[in-house]
Amino acid sequence: MTTLGTAQAAPGEMDTGRLSVGETRDGSEAGLPVAVINGADDGDTLYMQAASDGDELNGVGVLQRVVPQLDPAELSGTILVVGIVNYHAFQVAEHRNPIDDTKTNRAYPGDETGTSTERIAAATFGAARRADLILDLHQGSTSRMIDECRVRCGKRHRLHDACLELAKVFGCGYVLDQKGPDGQLARAAPDEGIPTIDPELGGCVGWDEDSIRAGVEGVFNVLSYYGFADGTVDTAPQTRASGFEQYGAPAGGLVSLKPDLGQRVARGETLFEVTDPFGGVKKTVTADSSGVFWRTRRLPQVATGEYVCSVGTDVDSY
Template identity: 85%
Template structure:
């Protein structure tokens, strides 16, 4: 019998339930939505979670589409899922947990007697470290972004090769290979011996069907490659960036992008311009280095110094 919270599934069964992690402000208990898919045959364990940031919903869309397609009778191994991690932020469509004003994906491995975010992180970290592989589904908040997978453990980590292999298998086409901040699940779980990656599935307000489809395909690539399902995976070459250069607006006004998302840019190439509301030129910004236009703010209006876009740098393929 495999359990996660109140979800219980024997071999060949699937069940959903709640993982209780605290109480709301009126004293009512609350729990995260969870699912257990227990394959008819033995095998590895995969852990997946979504909405660690409460407004990053594409991962929720992936899980919503993946679970109905899974038949435990055809599955080897187990899949543990937390469908919505940042419960409080999800309820109000915000990025950070409003109870403690914390970004959830900076609190791992968590603390079971700590703040709201630390308690949720501790409960989900406990589930994640039961697994052999972890997919922490994100998106680029509300900015426009390429579909990518982030390898966050760092190149000197003992599980670096395994994490990079998992990222390539997911197969979004783009990989950011850069050590992440402390407190990320994709940093903390490898320290416990579990290869973990952070698929960043585009960026939108609400969710984006194209990025969700890429995420669904990525999950099934992982299930097939690691033996959960019987199938083959065509692992094509990925465009890999090893760093970011971020660009802000040198003056306030309206931004016009001069390069497209995913476009290769060269040093000195114009990537955006800033004008007045009447189209009068105020500033032209060029790329400092060769790279790929990775992420773009969604709204055109900017104040001086406000974020506009990011270029993935030190680019290769593998």
């Protein structure tokens, strides 16, 4: 019998339940939705989670579509799923946990006696550390972004190659291979010996069907490649960026972006112009380095210094 919170499943069974992470302000229990899919045959364990940032919903859409397709009688090993991590932020469609104004993906491995976010991180990390592989499903918040996977352990980490392989198998086509901030699940779990990636499935308000489809395909690629399910995976070459440059507005006004997402840009190429309301160009911003046009803000209006776009740099193929 395999359990996660109140979910429990014998070999060949599936169950859903709740993982307690404390109480809400009215004293009722706060429980994360969880699922256990226990394959009929022995094998490894895969852990998946979504919405550690409460407004990043594409990962929830992926799990909503993947889980009903999983037949435990046809699977080997175990799949542990936390469908919504940032419980409080999800309820109000915000990025950070409103109880303590904290970003969950900066709190791992967590603290079971700490703040609301630290307790959620500790509970989900307790589930994640039982796994052999981890998929932490994200998106580029509500900005616009390409579909990509992030390898966050750093190139000198002993699990770097295994994490990079997992990203290639997931197969978004783009990989950001750059050491991440402390407190990320994709930083903390490799230190426990578990290959982990952070698929960033586009960026939108609500969810985007194209990015969700890419995520569903990525999950099934992982299931087939690592022996959870039958099937073969052809791993295509990925475009990898090892650097990430962000650009802010040098003046206030309206932004006119020049490249398309995913387009290669050259050093000195125009990335965007800032205009006044009548189209007069106030400032032009060019790329400091060659790379891939990776991410942009969604709204055109900006104040001085406000984020506009990002370019993935130090690009190669692997």
